[in-house]
Amino acid sequence: MRRYWPLSVFIAIFVYLVIVANSQPTGRDEVNAQDDAEVERIISLAPSITETLYSIGLADQLIAVTDFCNTPTNTPPKPTIGAYLDPNLEAIVAMQPDLVILLDRQQRVVQQLQQLGIRTLPVNHASLDGILTSMHDIAVNTGAVEQVSKLLASLQTRIDHVQAMTADQEMPSVLLAIAHAGASEQQFGQIYVAGQHDFYNDLLKLAGAHNSYQDRRVSVPSLSTEGILRLNPDIIIDLYPASGQHPFNLDIMQAHWQKLSQVNAIRNDQLHLIEASYAVIPGPGVVDLLEHIARLIHPQLQWTADAD
Numbered sequence: 001m002r003r004y005w006p007l008s009v010f011i012a013i014f015v016y017l018v019i020v021a022n023s024q025p026t027g028r029d030e031v032n033a034q035d036d037a038e039v040e041r042i043i044s045l046a047p048s049i050t051e052t053l054y055s056i057g058l059a060d061q062l063i064a065v066t067d068f069c070n071t072p073t074n075t076p077p078k079p080t081i082g083a084y085l086d087p088n089l090e091a092i093v094a095m096q097p098d099l100v101i102l103l104d105r106q107q108r109v110v111q112q113l114q115q116l117g118i119r120t121l122p123v124n125h126a127s128l129d130g131i132l133t134s135m136h137d138i139a140v141n142t143g144a145v146e147q148v149s150k151l152l153a154s155l156q157t158r159i160d161h162v163q164a165m166t167a168d169q170e171m172p173s174v175l176l177a178i179a180h181a182g183a184s185e186q187q188f189g190q191i192y193v194a195g196q197h198d199f200y201n202d203l204l205k206l207a208g209a210h211n212s213y214q215d216r217r218v219s220v221p222s223l224s225t226e227g228i229l230r231l232n233p234d235i236i237i238d239l240y241p242a243s244g245q246h247p248f249n250l251d252i253m254q255a256h257w258q259k260l261s262q263v264n265a266i267r268n269d270q271l272h273l274i275e276a277s278y279a280v281i282p283g284p285g286v287v288d289l290l291e292h293i294a295r296l297i298h299p300q301l302q303w304t305a306d307a308d
Contacts, residue, residue: 234268
């Protein structure tokens with residue numbers, strides 16, 4: 001089941017992931033050190049965690065998700081327990097979960113749940129390494145080690161393949177737009193872009209590109225059209241959630257980009273829009289995004305048919 005994902009929610013989650021993740025210590029080791037009791041009832045508090053649970057075969061143990069989590073096509077929807085940033089604690093308690101899995105910077109929610117006697121597992125999705133490590137952590141805490149070992153081996157093979165393919169290639173500068181604020185038919189608004197402190201930046205490096213935004217002082221940068229003109233990237237890749245999960249008309253958004261005719265990417269027909277759930281959810285599908293952007297950045301390479 002797919003729910004509409006307001007842009008404000010994506011921006012809030014991403015800003016929370018990156019800014020807070022770079023500014024506070026975690027309590028992750030202490031939380032993970034809890035007992036190894038059998039886990040049969042799991043609640044997920046982030047879309048990326050929900051995707052991971054389905055990917056390692058834990059759909060039956062998953063009893064509730066947030067309002068903005070997706071379930072795979074042709075699977076029954078799960079009960080919801082409210083928003084990502086402010087879940088309904090009463091609903092969570094009433095469901096009697098064995099484990100609540102959430103992002104490691106949701107410290108307020110972690111503390112509230114622990115005070116209520118509910119076991120939590122915080123995971124880190126601010127970097128590619130964190131995303132992959134979180135899959136292992138989830139499996140260890142839920143008895144799904146065999147399943148996740150196969151998944152991680154497959155993902156790592158695909159990552160290694162992309163890195164090997166792009167290793168000796170010239171590295172163009174790429175602007176990776178991850179969200180838009182204030183966009184309409186009349187105006188482009190502010191454009192949030194990948195900075196130097198997020199998993200998107202990790203993907204650009206692996207895909208054989210330089211991130212055109214190099215300022216390390218800003219964790220989640222946003223740009224005006226004037227800022228994009230100053231950066232003048234060779235390639236622009238603009239990311240959107242899956243169709244039906246965002247409010248934008250892609251024809252209108254593309255027309256806004258085309259007005260920036262002085263930018264190398266626009267002048268050389270190197271604007272690419274990606275509309276897919278894997279574009280904005282840092283779960284196992286993040287490798288799909290890596291393969292997709294690598295093909296766009298280096299179309300001259302002989303990519304295999306399934307690297308899409």
